Amino acid sequence: MSDPGRDEADDPPSSGHGGIEYGELAVTLAAVLALVVAAALLPAAGLGGAGGDGDAGPSTGTPGDGSRTATTTGTGTADAKRTPGSEPGGDSPGPSPGAFAGGSPSGVDLSTPPERARIGSTRPSGGPLARTPQFVVEAPRNAYWRQAAYGRYTGSAWERSPEWRATEGDVPTAGAVADGSELTARVTLLRRSSSLPTAWRPERVTVPNRSVGVEASTLGGVRTTEALAAGTTYRVRSSAPPRSPERLRAAGTDYPPALERRYTQVPAATPERVGALTDDLTADAETPYDTAVRVRDWLRRKPYSLNASHEAGEPIADQFIFEMESGYCQYYATSMVVMLRTQGIPARYVVGYAPGEAVGEDRYLVTADRGHAWVEAYFPEVGWVRFDPTGSGRLPVRTPQPPYDVSLNRSAVAGAHVAVGVEKNDTPVVGAPVFVDGERVGWTDANGRVETTLPYAAEFTVTARAPGSATKYDEREAGSDAARRTAGSVPPAGTAEARRRLAAASPPDPLFQRTAGNGTSRRYRSDTNVTLSVRGRAVAGGGVTVAASIRDVPLRDAAVTVDGERVGRTDANGTAGVSLSGVAPGNHTLGVRRGDANATATLRVRAPGANGTPSATDSDPEPLAVAVDSPLGLPLPGGPATATTTRNGTPVANATVTVGGERAGRTDANGTLGATLPVAGSAVVRARGPAGGTARTTVNGLYHNAAVVGALGLVVLGALGWWLRRRGVTVRGGAGRIRTALSTLAAWAVAACLRAAELLVAAERALARGLRWLAGVPTRVAAEGLAALAALDPRRLRGPARRLWRWLTGLLARGRSAATGDDERRTTAGAGGGTAPADGDGTRPTLRECWRSFVALVAPPRATTRTPGEIARYAVDRGLPAESVRTLTEAYRDAEYGRDPPDERRLARVREAVRRLREAAGSGGER
Numbered sequence: 018m019s020d021p022g023r024d025e026a027d028d029p030p031s032s033g034h035g036g037i038e039y040g041e042l043a044v045t046l047a048a049v050l051a052l053v054v055a056a057a058l059l060p061a062a063g064l065g066g067a068g069g070d071g072d073a074g075p076s077t078g079t080p081g082d083g084s085r086t087a088t089t090t091g092t093g094t095a096d097a098k099r100t101p102g103s104e105p106g107g108d109s110p111g112p113s114p115g116a117f118a119g120g121s122p123s124g125v126d127l128s129t130p131p132e133r134a135r136i137g138s139t140r141p142s143g144g145p146l147a148r149t150p151q152f153v154v155e156a157p158r159n160a161y162w163r164q165a166a167y168g169r170y171t172g173s174a175w176e177r178s179p180e181w182r183a184t185e186g187d188v189p190t191a192g193a194v195a196d197g198s199e200l201t202a203r204v205t206l207l208r209r210s211s212s213l214p215t216a217w218r219p220e221r222v223t224v225p226n227r228s229v230g231v232e233a234s235t236l237g238g239v240r241t242t243e244a245l246a247a248g249t250t251y252r253v254r255s256s257a258p259p260r261s262p263e264r265l266r267a268a269g270t271d272y273p274p275a276l277e278r279r280y281t282q283v284p285a286a287t288p289e290r291v292g293a294l295t296d297d298l299t300a301d302a303e304t305p306y307d308t309a310v311r312v313r314d315w316l317r318r319k320p321y322s323l324n325a326s327h328e329a330g331e332p333i334a335d336q337f338i339f340e341m342e343s344g345y346c347q348y349y350a351t352s353m354v355v356m357l358r359t360q361g362i363p364a365r366y367v368v369g370y371a372p373g374e375a376v377g378e379d380r381y382l383v384t385a386d387r388g389h390a391w392v393e394a395y396f397p398e399v400g401w402v403r404f405d406p407t408g409s410g411r412l413p414v415r416t417p418q419p420p421y422d423v424s425l426n427r428s429a430v431a432g433a434h435v436a437v438g439v440e441k442n443d444t445p446v447v448g449a450p451v452f453v454d455g456e457r458v459g460w461t462d463a464n465g466r467v468e469t470t471l472p473y474a475a476e477f478t479v480t481a482r483a484p485g486s487a488t489k490y491d492e493r494e495a496g497s498d499a500a501r502r503t504a505g506s507v508p509p510a511g512t513a514e515a516r517r518r519l520a521a522a523s524p525p526d527p528l529f530q531r532t533a534g535n536g537t538s539r540r541y542r543s544d545t546n547v548t549l550s551v552r553g554r555a556v557a558g559g560g561v562t563v564a565a566s567i568r569d570v571p572l573r574d575a576a577v578t579v580d581g582e583r584v585g586r587t588d589a590n591g592t593a594g595v596s597l598s599g600v601a602p603g604n605h606t607l608g609v610r611r612g613d614a615n616a617t618a619t620l621r622v623r624a625p626g627a628n629g630t631p632s633a634t635d636s637d638p639e640p641l642a643v644a645v646d647s648p649l650g651l652p653l654p655g656g657p658a659t660a661t662t663t664r665n666g667t668p669v670a671n672a673t674v675t676v677g678g679e680r681a682g683r684t685d686a687n688g689t690l691g692a693t694l695p696v697a698g699s700a701v702v703r704a705r706g707p708a709g710g711t712a713r714t715t716v717n718g719l720y721h722n723a724a725v726v727g728a729l730g731l732v733v734l735g736a737l738g739w740w741l742r743r744r745g746v747t748v749r750g751g752a753g754r755i756r757t758a759l760s761t762l763a764a765w766a767v768a769a770c771l772r773a774a775e776l777l778v779a780a781e782r783a784l785a786r787g788l789r790w791l792a793g794v795p796t797r798v799a800a801e802g803l804a805a806l807a808a809l810d811p812r813r814l815r816g817p818a819r820r821l822w823r824w825l826t827g828l829l830a831r832g833r834s835a836a837t838g839d840d841e842r843r844t845t846a847g848a849g850g851g852t853a854p855a856d857g858d859g860t861r862p863t864l865r866e867c868w869r870s871f872v873a874l875v876a877p878p879r880a881t882t883r884t885p886g887e888i889a890r891y892a893v894d895r896g897l898p899a900e901s902v903r904t905l906t907e908a909y910r911d912a913e914y915g916r917d918p919p920d921e922r923r924l925a926r927v928r929e930a931v932r933r934l935r936e937a938a939g940s941g942g943e944r
Contacts (some may be wrong), residue, residue, distance in 0.1 A: 128212060129514040133175070134176075135174050136175065141325060147384075147448075150383075150447075153383070154377060155203040160202075164370070168366075170351070171333075188219045213913075219239055221876075223252045230243075271886035276363055287332050287355065291335055294339075307596055308357065311403070334351050338356075345407070348409070349376060365401070371389045372387075397884070419482075422537075426438065439465050449484050453471070453472060476542050545567065549565050555620055557600055557625055563593045564592045572614055576609065579600065602624035605619070605621075641710045652716050653722050654723055658693070660689065661684075664706065664710070871902075885910050888906075892934075
């Protein structure tokens with residue numbers, strides 16, 4: 018049955034059998050079908066899902082704002098092959114923290130990693146990743162861009178609790194050794210962020226805004242106290258750890274105890290089969306480095322896929338190793354960390370960004386899909402070294418291919434600020450590089466837009482190219498030259514891009530869009546018709562203001578000429594002040610030009626009057642302008658004021674100013690003059706230019722302003738009186754208190770003067786006594802000296818002379834002995850790092866002094882190149898007590914590499930160990 022209020026064309030026909038409305042039935046079936054489709058697609062899109070560990074969908078959230086689904090950026094998907102590479106000692110430049118909840122596969126905005134990061138998902142998600150631009154790196158080479166490290170594994174998540182410390186830019190690198198491979202990079206944020214990705218190991222980070230504080234964490238992260246705006250560029254200097262297999266194999270296993278306890282932790286619920294399998298895989302591995310490489314290569318055999326999930330409630334590493342057929346970076350990195358920890362190798366889980374896509378010479382673009390997770394393993398006296406175990410596979414990335422719909426958000430006007438939009442089937446294309454006349458202006462954002470300023474050209478071409486099809490893994494095998502060609506540098510001759518640029522130089526159609534090569538180009542005709550106007554009367558010796566615009570767009574930074582001679586440039590508003598000093602009366606050609614935008618006009622310059630002022634017919638009613646400013650903007654009778662004279666916005670120097678009929682003086686080079694207002698209700702200020710022309714202004718309301726100030730003063734006094742009265746202070750009592758205070762102050766002043774006089778008299782007397790004593794010194798010295806010489810017997814000097822001789826010879830002998838001892842100590846220090854000071858004099862040697870004493874006692878060959886563990890083993894081999902050697906070595910290593918200073922009890926044990934070692938060496942222990 019149809020609704021009488023509706024047009025029959027709006028309803029499908031119904032048969033009417035049994036009162037059934039087939040239109041309603043169709044709508045119902047469509048709604049049910051939509052619900053079924055939505056239920057199937059929501060998990061894949063990462064929507065919905067309960068909270069908790071392991072029960073939610075893919076970890077797509079950014080730290081600090083919970084889970085979030087990446088914005089769809091286009092239709093079409095280009096699956097890029099992910100192939101791991103290999104580099105001595107670790108991995109080649111690659112990924113970064115994926116979802117920012119620990120390297121999630123979904124591309125999201127740059128953000129600070131959370132304190133607790135979930136691993137993987139209980140629901141498969143194979144959807145393509147967004148390529149939203151995050152930041153651009155300018156550096157001599159590509160790198161992993163690290164954000165955070167996690168140390169505690171719960172079985173379903175990673176947790177961290179870093180200590181953040183303010184820094185002036187220097188990043189502490191406790192116990193780290195660099196191999197001299199330094200990297201300096203400029204990073205430009207394309208998203209607002211307080212997290213600053215850095216190449217490992219950061220040494221110094223510099224931000225442009227000194228008012229924003231920089232903090233560094235104990236885990237190597239760097240952040241700012243306030244978020245930096247998009248477009249901010251910061252600098253980072255990093256020093257890579259040693260990566261040669263020989264160096265890492267020789268590092269040994271002398272881990273600092275505190276670090277070893279923290280980074281070898283695995284949950285008690287971890288099945289024993291994880292450790293058993295790792296034992297079998299690494300049975301013939303001789304060093305921790307060989308173990309790490311063996312585990313990494315074994316994990317890489319498992320296929321990579323975003324369409325992976327795990328069962329909730331069970332340890333994730335165990336599931337991925339034994340039960341899951343594929344996975345993504347979070348699973349690989351977690352499993353490798355756990356496997357290494359079962360072998361007693363300290364390891365941690367790291368998130369950040371893979372190396373970016375080359376978009377120019379030493380320039381790399383990092384997009385959200387390059388979020389990644391990897392592993393860092395610790396090597397004694399080397400530090401943390403990266404390993405990337407993620408396997409090869411197909412990484413789906415949203416890379417809709419041309420043709421695109423390229424558009425501007427306004428009409429094409431030379432110099433206009435515009436937003437270029439790039440769409441594919443009405444869907445924004447994210448991460449597409451956009452070029453204007455062959456020059457890259459940026460990459461499209463999450464809305465498929467990039468802002469730029471149009472060139473001052475009659476015609477221009479906007480080109481949108483396909484977002485780089487290379488994923489975060491492909492740089493391991495892609496050549497830099499190919500990547501740069503894809504990125505939009507000058508194309509090789511004969512290519513489709515070269516032909517497109519050649520065609521762009523020929524006369525174009527009024528408007529066209531063309532798809533060629535790997536991009537879509539659209540040619541626009543730009544409006545370059547300039548409107549030129551002159552404000553003010555053109556009088557020789559004066560000045561005018563030139564204004565130039567194209568429709569509603571000012572003609573900025575354009576050259577202004579008079580008769581072909583450049584006289585200035587327009588400002589951001591398209592205006593320029595032009596002085597006519599030295600310009601003869603008559604007709605002149607005024608021009609403005611920038612690029613293809615130009616215009617000319619005839620400027621008629623008039624002659625001034627015979628007395629140096631414009632004639633009655635030529636003069637402007639107000640060729641000058643005068644303004645008066647007062648402190649706080651409130652002119653008062655008899656108060657100060659500043660007069661400013663201008664001509665068409667240009668300051669006029671040497672203008673005569675009168676205030677209230679009295680000559681105040683002449684303006685300076687800035688057109689200003691300080692003056693005093695008369696005591697009157699108003700004041701007339703007049704100015705006369707040096708080349709003629711007058712201006713006047715009246716300053717009104719002087720008495721009114723004075724009354725306002727007086728009233729405000731009375732209000733303040735009344736409020737003060739009310740406040741004092743509320744506290745029991747009356748007028749009479751207040752006067753009494755003031756009198757008392759004044760009397761007390763006067764008494765103090767009199768007493769201070771009397772005391773000062775007494776001190777001066779005493780000083781004069783002391784000075785007189787001193788002078789008299791000094792005057793008698795020569796007389797006393799002469800008398801007593803002569804008496805002493807008269808009583809002197811030469812025979813009495815024989816004994817003291819002998820004693821003096823013996824003392825001098827002994828002093829020389831001790832000096833030679835001390836010099837010999839210093840040479841011996843320097844020789845010992847060169848071999849063993851110095852000796853500890855003797856503690857027989859009651860001093861208590863420090864830990865470093867005890868260690869230097871031990872090294873000098875053992876005197877191993879090449880002591881400066883040996884590790885503490887090697888020196889300890891040498892000492893034990895030489896017959897010194899192993900227990901005392903172990904006590905001293907562990908304390909020194911914890912303090913130097915683990916930043917764990919010993920307490921007083923441990924220092925006492927160290928000193929006792931040194932004493933026993935000395936006794937053992939002195940009693941015949943082998944040296």
